[in-house]
Amino acid sequence: MLELLTEKFSKSLLRLRDSRKVTEKVVNDVLRDIRAALLEADVDYQVVKSFLKRVRDRVLSEDLKKSLSPADSIVFTVYEELTKILGQQKEDLKKGVVLFVGLQGTGKTTTIGKLAHMLKAQNYNVTVSSTDVRRPAAMLQLQRLSEKVGVPYYSFEEGLSAVDIAKKAVERYKKEGMDFLLLDTAGRLHVDEELMEELKQIKEAVKPSEILYVADAMQGQEALNVARTFHEALGLTGVILTKMDGDARGGLALSVREALGVPIKFIGVGEKIEDLEPFYPDRIAQRILG
Numbered sequence: 001m002l003e004l005l006t007e008k009f010s011k012s013l014l015r016l017r018d019s020r021k022v023t024e025k026v027v028n029d030v031l032r033d034i035r036a037a038l039l040e041a042d043v044d045y046q047v048v049k050s051f052l053k054r055v056r057d058r059v060l061s062e063d064l065k066k067s068l069s070p071a072d073s074i075v076f077t078v079y080e081e082l083t084k085i086l087g088q089q090k091e092d093l094k095k096g097v098v099l100f101v102g103l104q105g106t107g108k109t110t111t112i113g114k115l116a117h118m119l120k121a122q123n124y125n126v127t128v129s130s131t132d133v134r135r136p137a138a139m140l141q142l143q144r145l146s147e148k149v150g151v152p153y154y155s156f157e158e159g160l161s162a163v164d165i166a167k168k169a170v171e172r173y174k175k176e177g178m179d180f181l182l183l184d185t186a187g188r189l190h191v192d193e194e195l196m197e198e199l200k201q202i203k204e205a206v207k208p209s210e211i212l213y214v215a216d217a218m219q220g221q222e223a224l225n226v227a228r229t230f231h232e233a234l235g236l237t238g239v240i241l242t243k244m245d246g247d248a249r250g251g252l253a254l255s256v257r258e259a260l261g262v263p264i265k266f267i268g269v270g271e272k273i274e275d276l277e278p279f280y281p282d283r284i285a286q287r288i289l290g
């Protein structure tokens with residue numbers, strides 16, 4: 001692993017390979033390259049700043065590994081700090097009602113299908129439902145997915161509000177003694193007050209065990225602000241980062257963990273029903289660094 005990273009930072013490391021002492025100059029040179037890598041991975045600007053400050057303080061105050069050159073040692077420290085922030089290897093889901101929130105097109109509905117598939121394979125009794133009353137096509141999409149996975153989809157008479165659907169779905173899920181109810185909510189192209197108000201009411205009505213924010217890894221620098229708005233309004237318990245099969249390096253994982261303290265629970269790695277993976281901090285740390 002370290003070899004891979006040091007290869008990536010070979011230019012600055014080569015320059016410094018001969019330095020035997022951790023001078024401020026060595027530290028600054030390596031951290032400049034790391035900073036560029038983090039920004040390129042779309043880690044939030046402020047997060048990059050506070051993260052690097054911590055690494056810098058640690059590097060300058062500690063005895064570094066004797067077996068490594070100072071430059072390699074700094075890269076190692078960066079990797080270690082990244083993994084620490086990104087959190088535990090396995091984040092379990094609490095049984096109960098799992099509310100999915102996020103903007104439209106991020107992969108929310110697809111992810112519900114994937115998670116239903118995963119939980120069913122673990123022998124849980126899973127059911128799904130959608131409160132997206134404004135987009136019948138989205139409800140139909142989830143219904144189709146549930147048929148494919150082989151879990152019940154709860155549908156109700158037309159004309160109900162999103163909050164009413166949520167309440168009825170929870171009543172039925174309780175009556176049937178299910179382990180999980182995965183509940184889809186309406187997405188919007190942008191955050192708006194009406195959406196947040198509706199989500200707050202749904203939260204109040206269903207008392208979810210988890211509120212998962214689905215974020216598109218390709219979203220870029222604006223993504224943290226959007227996630228923060230959802231977190232402040234609802235209190236997220238986890239994030240699922242989708243489209244990690246693409247070019248995105250996943251800097252958003254670091255941003256949400258560092259700035260919001262919310263764990264990443266899963267990552268989406270494709271369009272198929274099996275394409276959901278647990279979150280491995282070390283893999284993402286490596287990817288974020290390039």
Ligand code: GDP
Binds near residue numbers: 102245
């Ligand atoms: P929603 O509007 O948030 O419910 O988004 P959808 O679930 O409809 O997904 C939007 C698009 O993203 C669809 O074409 C999905 O197939 C695609 N998608 C979702 N997750 C992933 C993923 O992890 N990787 C890739 N490549 N595509 C994904």
